[in-house]
Amino acid sequence: MLMHTAFLVITCIACVLSFATYTVRIPNGENVTYTNCNNEEIVWQQVGHVANEHIQGDPFDRNAFGKAFYNANRAWTVQLCSDDSDGDGISNGEELGFPSCSSSDVMKWHTKPESVLLTKPSGHPGICEPNEKTPIDVDCDFQNQNIPAAICPSTATANTAP
Numbered sequence: 001m002l003m004h005t006a007f008l009v010i011t012c013i014a015c016v017l018s019f020a021t022y023t024v025r026i027p028n029g030e031n032v033t034y035t036n037c038n039n040e041e042i043v044w045q046q047v048g049h050v051a052n053e054h055i056q057g058d059p060f061d062r063n064a065f066g067k068a069f070y071n072a073n074r075a076w077t078v079q080l081c082s083d084d085s086d087g088d089g090i091s092n093g094e095e096l097g098f099p100s101c102s103s104s105d106v107m108k109w110h111t112k113p114e115s116v117l118l119t120k121p122s123g124h125p126g127i128c129e130p131n132e133k134t135p136i137d138v139d140c141d142f143q144n145q146n147i148p149a150a151i152c153p154s155t156a157t158a159n160t161a162p
């Protein structure tokens with residue numbers, strides 16, 4: 001039992017450390033927030049995951065941005081910057097406050113990050129946040145169905161109605 005508990009503690013510490021490592025691999029990784037249904041702004045440092053120790057859900061489950069980041073070999077790339085992983089009509093770069101997705105800016109960010117002027121993140125790159133740019137055929141409630149913190153009570157009621 002003691003060995004089992006020790007293993008879980010070590011695994012959990014390793015998990016938190018790896019989240020922290022990935023956070024610094026994307027621009028503004030420590031400054032991303034999400035405004036929930038109750039109009040509360042939540043700091044969301046494990047940007048690629050659907051939850052963390054402060055947000056309900058499975059912290060090992062990746063959101064759309066987390067899956068894209070994983071597929072990009074866990075690196076900030078021109079493609080990852082340009083893509084709109086959560087489908088809400090705003091690119092990952094725009095949501096993270098990255099000035100442009102040009103190869104020169106992405107390269108500068110890797111070699112001399114302080115030389116790239118980031119703005120405040122405008123949204124969360126892994127949560128579909130409906131806005132005027134969201135394509136009409138995108139259903140953010142459907143896109144966010146695996147992200148407990150992004151499911152609003154009214155949506156849950158609507159989904160369970162006969």
Ligand SMILES: [Ca+2]
Pocket residue numbers: 086088095123124125126127128129
């Ligand atoms: Ca978003």
